[in-house]
Amino acid sequence: MYLWKCWRDTRWFFFVFLAIAALPMPMAAFASHGGIARYAGSFAFQNTFVTIVTAAAYALATICAIQEFTDKTAHFLFTKPRSRGYFVWASWIVGFTELLIVAAVNLLVGWRVLAHYGVSAFTEAAAQDVSPRNFVEAVVYACFAYALTFALTAILRNGLKGLGASLGMMAGMIGVAAALQMRWKVDLPLPPQQIGHLPIALSECLWVIVALLFVCVAQVVVERAEI
Amino acid sequence: MRQLAISTEGLTKNYGPTAAVQELNLHVPCGTIYGFLGRNGAGKTTTIKMLLGLARPTSGSARVLGMDTAPDRIAILQRTAFVSEKKTLYPLLTPKELVRFSRGFYPTWDDTAVEKYSQLLEIPMTQRFDRLSNGNQTKVFLLLALAQGADLLILDEPTAALDPLTADEFLRVLAGSAMERGCTVFFSSHRLEEVERIAEFVGVMDRGRLLLESRLDDIKSEFRLIIAVGNSLPLHTSSQVLSVVTDGDCCRYLVTHAAEGFAAQLARNGATVTQITSLGLREIFLHLVRKELPCISGNAGATLVGSSSSS
Numbered sequence: 081m082y083l084w085k086c087w088r089d090t091r092w093f094f095f096v097f098l099a100i101a102a103l104p105m106p107m108a109a110f111a112s113h114g115g116i117a118r119y120a121g122s123f124a125f126q127n128t129f130v131t132i133v134t135a136a137a138y139a140l141a142t143i144c145a146i147q148e149f150t151d152k153t154a155h156f157l158f159t160k161p162r163s164r165g166y167f168v169w170a171s172w173i174v175g176f177t178e179l180l181i182v183a184a185v186n187l188l189v190g191w192r193v194l195a196h197y198g199v200s201a202f203t204e205a206a207a208q209d210v211s212p213r214n215f216v217e218a219v220v221y222a223c224f225a226y227a228l229t230f231a232l233t234a235i236l237r238n239g240l241k242g243l244g245a246s247l248g249m250m251a252g253m254i255g256v257a258a259a260l261q262m263r264w265k266v267d268l269p270l271p272p273q274q275i276g277h278l279p280i281a282l283s284e285c286l287w288v289i290v291a292l293l294f295v296c297v298a299q300v301v302v303e304r305a306e307i
Numbered sequence: 308m309r310q311l312a313i314s315t316e317g318l319t320k321n322y323g324p325t326a327a328v329q330e331l332n333l334h335v336p337c338g339t340i341y342g343f344l345g346r347n348g349a350g351k352t353t354t355i356k357m358l359l360g361l362a363r364p365t366s367g368s369a370r371v372l373g374m375d376t377a378p379d380r381i382a383i384l385q386r387t388a389f390v391s392e393k394k395t396l397y398p399l400l401t402p403k404e405l406v407r408f409s410r411g412f413y414p415t416w417d418d419t420a421v422e423k424y425s426q427l428l429e430i431p432m433t434q435r436f437d438r439l440s441n442g443n444q445t446k447v448f449l450l451l452a453l454a455q456g457a458d459l460l461i462l463d464e465p466t467a468a469l470d471p472l473t474a475d476e477f478l479r480v481l482a483g484s485a486m487e488r489g490c491t492v493f494f495s496s497h498r499l500e501e502v503e504r505i506a507e508f509v510g511v512m513d514r515g516r517l518l519l520e521s522r523l524d525d526i527k528s529e530f531r532l533i534i535a536v537g538n539s540l541p542l543h544t545s546s547q548v549l550s551v552v553t554d555g556d557c558c559r560y561l562v563t564h565a566a567e568g569f570a571a572q573l574a575r576n577g578a579t580v581t582q583i584t585s586l587g588l589r590e591i592f593l594h595l596v597r598k599e600l601p602c603i604s605g606n607a608g609a610t611l612v613g614s615s616s617s618s
Contacts, residue, residue, distance in 0.1 A: 084407075153396060155389075156391065159389045160409075306361065307361040
């Protein structure tokens with residue numbers, strides 16, 4: 081029943097992102113009689129995919145956590161006979177599932193539209209930047225951003241503060257990595273980049289594990305929090 | 308002797324240097340309605356939070372329905388319904404959806420109670436929670452608490468935002484349901500007339516300390532205010548003398564029992580006893596918590612629970 085409530089709380093945001101993921105690409109392709117698909121196709125598709133899943137990650141994470149762990153309603157939720165860890169993970173899972181559905185729908189729609197005009201969605205001879213790996217990295221980055229934002233919103237028990245702290249941390253990590261590179265020529269990997277000389281698949285798995293650790297930290301903090 | 312639904316031993320909660328609750332020894336007998344009185348900031352809500360596992364005690368222990376609050380939190384919550392001081396719920400859900408949400412947590416959930424109390428309290432079940440009036444929002448809390456089929460109802464200032472009519476209706480349903488089901492009700496309030504109306508036991512708290520805990524009938528029949536004038540009057544509290552307020556040579560003693568004997572003792576020691584009066588809950592409360600005069604209050608009332616309930 082709690083999962084139903086999480087779904088009930090987030091469904092409108094999910095539907096909005098689902099619409100954004102599903103509609104603009106076929107509409108643009110139809111309006112331009114396939115011109116966009118043929119000339120900007122896979123490159124544009126890749127960029128919109130990254131933008132959509134990233135935006136969905138930040139928004140869904142904030143919405144999922146804000147509905148549950150703010151001061152106003154925490155007293156009601158945390159006097160239900162379930163562990164607080166259950167609430168943290170159940171809420172996280174609902175939002176994460178919605179995020180994956182948004183990503184999958186955008187991927188399927190883009191692939192289908194481009195295929196309709198004879199364009200490959202995941203490779204492009206003229207543009208070296210387009211590759212299937214970029215799509216995987218976008219999903220891993222979204223997973224990382226989603227978990228970090230969710231964790232910070234749950235810990236700070238405030239949507240705006242959580243989102244702001246998450247964006248600040250992401251920007252801070254970029255700044256720290258740049259400073260380390262300039263000062264000591266040390267490469268600090270940022271999500272979803274390859275970590276050292278580890279295989280790419282293993283690097284991505286490690287980033288996902290780090291993301292899950294954020295949720296574990298949020299669970300510990302929420303379990304110890306006084307309401 | 309009755310079993311205790313809630314008992315605390317030396318329960319203390321500090322927020323930094325501020326002592327919110329100090330050495331609290333609370334005894335709430337099973338199957339009774341217990342009014343937990345105190346001014347704003349007396350420590351009532353903090354106590355309730357500790358009972359429900361929403362706050363950790365700094366020291367001391369608490370048992371709810373025979374279970375330790377820390378390790379058995381979830382088992383306690385399974386059998387305890389809570390109406391919070393903050394009457395805020397998920398704004399977009401309707402009472403019907405809130406019922407659907409809450410039902411899954413409790414195996415003892417009673418749908419007939421939902422039907423009965425939603426009609427009795429006239430709750431618009433299909434209207435969004437944030438569009439309900441304050442009164443109806445509080446009623447939704449009560450509905451969810453009553454339908455839970457809990458053995459213990461803890462209500463934190465349930466009628467604070469209600470108009471007299473709605474508050475009256477709320478208390479009527481609460482008392483009726485408690486009597487019907489035999490559950491224990493522990494409710495905090497600063498409205499004395501409400502407590503006087505439905506409570507069997509009363510606890511008075513001020514500045515984190517429990518000043519009085521007694522059966523309401525005992526207060527009415529036994530408690531006396533003795534005003535005495537003289538030199539070297541005793542200023543200490545005991546199980547018999549709940550508090551002493553001094554004003555120059557004049558002392559006002561709040562005596563829990565055997566007031567005549569105490570007055571005679573004062574007279575033997577050279578004091579002039581000017582007045583012995585019986586008191587209502589209001590006078591006792593004001594006497595215990597008022598600040599104009601120096602007041603020495605002790606946690607003497609706790610002794611009364613055992614003796615009253617066993618008799």
